[in-house]
Amino acid sequence: MKNIYKLHSILVVIVFLLVSSCEDDLNVLPNDALSETDFLNNPDNAVALVTGVYNKQLDYNMYSFSWIGMTSITSDDADKGSTPSDTGTDKQKMDNLTFGPSDISFSDVWNGRYDGIYRANNALFYLEQLTIDETLKNRLIGEVKFLRALFYFDLVRCFGGVPLVTERIDINNSEEINNVVFVRKTKEETYAVIESDLMEAIDLLPLKSQYSPNDLGRATKGAAQALLAKAYLYQEKWQMAYDMSGNVITSGQYGLLPNYAEVWREVGENKSESIYEVQAALNAGIRDYTNVQGARGTPDLGWGFNSPSLALSNAYEPGDVRREATILFVQTTPFTLWDGFIGSSTWNNPRYNYKAYQSSIEESWNGDKGLTAKNLRILKYSDILLIRAEAASELGMVGEATDRVNEIRVRAGLAELTSVTITDVYKERRLEMAMEHDRWFDLVRTGQAVSAMAANGKTFIVGTHERFPIPQDQIIQSNGVLLQNPGY
Structure with a gap:
């Protein structure tokens, strides 16, 4: 999969020249020899369409500085770092919880996800028309549905309910823009779209073991199940989170690596603990x-x-x-x-x-x-064990919660616990997932944010800090149609 980004780079440019007139960063010459009919009958172009959606994850406004600031520097697990005089534009504000709607981090994260959603919607539009093998087409649709759900999951965690764009948008249709792109839906409606996309992806995607080695790293049935379990957890749908995480656990596709330190190293990429990673390659890495x-x-x-x-x-x-x-x-x-x-x-x-x-000695x-x-780990097997444990604890299934937590503790070199409480699960989640961009969201969704931030000398404002502000530039573009979150 690492090589796919390079192998299909030319096709990706052609694809997005066809499907989009607003990709300002694509400076290419028109290819008059490629007609839409030719495009729709070439299976390689189907793969390129989907690769273009994956490629978005490498961009700076996806998982780089702004995402790191919003999801990690805000939390009690991390400080701004760097030097006292280097604020990182707005990262000092992230650290102190003094951020506002005009800060660039929010605009980056918002634009990055909607760029990905735009690509996903275009890909789905053309995939439905392609005359290719039906099995391949269905798999590719499943991959795109997973990616779109992942983008919306990031958005709903950060901002609450957001505009739901699920069809290809005509950028010249101002009525469509005003009625769809600039109109926020509720958090519940946003999660409903995420769940729908993931349920369809589960039906369409193969197991991890059913992919060829060249396709390792693409979205799988297990990845869709894992993300759906996590979406259920965030909504406190405990039984559904318990059942869906159980599907991943019993699939036989995943397991903990013996050495925790290797999980995030190159040697651990796409191994048994990996459920979904952003695939990076030399000259096609995750920007910064x-x-x-x-x-x-x-x-x-x-x-x-x-x-x-x-x-x-x-x-x-x-x-x-x-x-x-x-x-x-x-x-x-x-x-x-x-x-x-x-x-x-x-x-x-x-x-x-x-x-x-990143090792310059032992890694690429x-x-x-x-x-x-x-590679950037997005979904791991240890995360699923913790989702199962938390859901089990909330359902009163102490034995199951204890067993799952102990799997993780044994790998960490610690003694097993005879019984766990929800507080034990929270603590284990913090340490297992430290610096992996979940801590802030975990604090907010579990009600620990006020005390955790106070212990860190910060003030979490109830009623405001549960959600980040909608980017001010988006509100301006919408002429005020896009509504701001409370407190900003």
């Missing part, structure tokens, strides 16, 4: 994801943002192997990283995100810090 979080100083590995907090460091039990695998601790003398690289005692911050570290490397070939 590792660069934003790399150690800052001499030798310089990046911008130094998103530094794991002291509170996170202190939350681990003695002997928990996840602490040293998650946090790169800067030492007072030169020290050795896991790959043999010599770290510097002069790096600016005392702690860095080890999960985001071309010297470009801005486009590293490091």
Whole structure:
């Protein structure tokens, strides 16, 4: 799958030249030899359509600086990092919970997801017309439905109910724009679209083991089930989250890697613990994801943002192997990283995100810090175990919750618990998923945000901070039709 991004790059340009007139970043010459009929009868173009949706995940406004700021720097697991004078434009505001509608992070995350949704809707429009093998067509539709659901899941977690664009939009149709693109739906309506897309994807997608090696990394039945279980969890649909996570667990497709530290390294990519990852390759990496979080100083590995907090460091039990695998601790003398690289005692911050570290020695490397070939884990098997445990705990199934938590604790080098409470599940989730962009959302949805932020010297404003502000530039473009969240 890493190679798919490169193999189909030319086709992707042709595809989006056909389906879109507003992709300003595509500076290409028209291809008069390709008619719409030719396009619709070539199965390679079907794959290219879908690859174009996957490719969106590599862009800067998807999982880079703004996403890191909104989902991690805001939380008690991370500090802004970098240097005191480098605010990262608005990342100091994220850290202090003093952000507002005009901050660029919100615009980036909003635009990135809707760019992906736009591509997904175009792909679905043309896939329905393509004269290709029906099995391939159905699989590709399932992949796109999964991706669109993932984009909307990010949006609803961040902003609450959002405009629901589920058909190809004519950008010159102002009435359609005003009635669809600029009209917010409720959170419940947004989740309903997510659930519908994922249920269809589950029916259409193959198991992970049924993909050829060249297609490893594409969305699978298990990925759709896992995301649906997570969507149910966020809505407190406990029985449905319990059942759907159980489908993933009993599928026989996934399992925990023996070594926790390898989960986020290249050696762990697309292995048994991986349910869905953004696939990165040399020269086609996730723009600046590792660069934003790399150690800052001499030798310089990046911008130094998103530094794991002291509170996170202190939350681990003695002997928990996840602490040293998650946090790169800067030492007072030169020290050795896991790959043999010599770290510097002069790096600016005392702690860095080890999960985001890209090795120039033991992993694929071309010297470009801005486009590293490091996959981003979106859905993991350990996440599913924790979803199962949380749902079980809420349903009063203490034994099941305890068993799932203990699977994770044993891998972490810790003693098993005889019984767990919901607080135990929350703690295990924090430590297992640390620095993986879930902590802020977990604090909000479980009602822990006020106390957690207070312990970190921050004020969480009830009634406001449960949702981020709708980007001000979007409200302006809509002439006020798009409504702002309360408190902003």
